[in-house]
Amino acid sequence: MSKFNKKKDAALPAVNTASLPDIVFMLLFFFMTVTVMKDSTLKVENVLPNATEVKKLEKKDRIIYIYVGKPTREYEKTYGTESKIQLNDKFAQASEVGDYILQERAKKPQELQDVLTTALKVDKNANMGIISDIKQELRKVNALKVNYTTYEGDAFKNIQ
Amino acid sequence: MPKRGAPPEVNAGSMADIAFLLLIFFLVTTTIETDAGLDRMLPPIEPPDQDVVIKEKNIFQVSINRDGQLLADEELTELKDLRAKAIAFLDNGGAPAGSADYCNYCQGERDAASSDSPQKAIISLKNDRETKYGTYITVQNELVGAYNELRNREAQRLYKRNFTDMEAEYLNPETPDDVRDALKDKVKRIQELFPQKLSEAETSSSSK
Secondary structure, eight states, X not given: OGGGOOOSOOOOOOOOOTTHHHXXXXXXXHHHHHOOOOSSOOOBOOOXXXXXXXXXXXXXXXEEEEEEEOBOHHHHHHHOSSOEEEETTEEXXXXXXXXXXXXXXXXSOGGGTTSOEEEEXXXXXXXXXXXXXXXHHHHHTTOOEEEEEEEESOGGGGGO | OOOTTSOOOOOOTTHHHHHHHHHHHHHHHOOOOOOEEEEEEOXXXXXXXXXXXXXXXXXXXXXEOTTSOEEETTEEEOHHHHHHHHXXXXXXXXXXXXXXXXXXTOOSOXXXXXXXXXTXXXXXXXXXXXXXXXXXXXXXXXXXXXXXXXXXXXXXXXXXXXXHHHHHHHHOTTSOHHHHHHHHHHHHHHHHHSOOOEEEOOOBOTTO
């Protein structure tokens, strides 16, 4: 009968945590590989509009970003509440956009210089005047491929 | 127990903590890709060498005023009706049968007073300097949507799948080369059936 006797110490065995670091490392590597570091701090409000007919922006190395929006609260005092252009880390005038594009273009490898896209990340409350000025500047430096960066969503939400 | 004389073992118990710390750091700084948007080509700044004569009926004029109201083909239009109107215009195929512009795949009304063929049809978008960017994007979205709907229709007819899927697969860098080559011709063909001719006029100031 002793075969069926229960063991005296029926306490649960401790879970082996030796592989925990491995699991965590696996997660860590996953996040390390998918992480894209923010390359510039936003100094403008940047709530993008919604659109449904979007195309994905592939190949990050071929993109030049231009941000437009109202200065955030900490910059409101110095720069006012009108929509501003942000290039890299600083505010700029529309007339500086052309030089900026040329500079950025020169930084890219030769074979990419003709296939660059300018991504316009514009706050949905900005006025079209400033966008037109930017577009005019882009045309001057022959950077004709633009992408109006948007969120994916119902486009009619933009007008409420 | 390590043998006497051998170097003591490093305590690896806190390894998980260190890894967790790093993990949390990357979790917080990660921004999942949100970059998608409407692709557009700006017109080159040099005017074309010869003046192109475009018939009035082949232009679909869309104007947005400062309050976000929409004038499409000289009629006040609701935003939600814009797509249907643009489709009707593009798909009209008004050129008579037998003429060079005749469009044999159009399913529109074939109204002689509207566009001749999708190749001739031009949508011109004009906006005010005070127009909100959100409104502008909505209008752009509707117009691109009109093109996509028509292209999808033709792609379904010819290749039994949606044009937007085909294009996304074609543009995806992970698509194998042989698949991409096969798609290239199909995408080109559909794009030629309904070329995206969306001109963006320079903005007018609100004082006008």
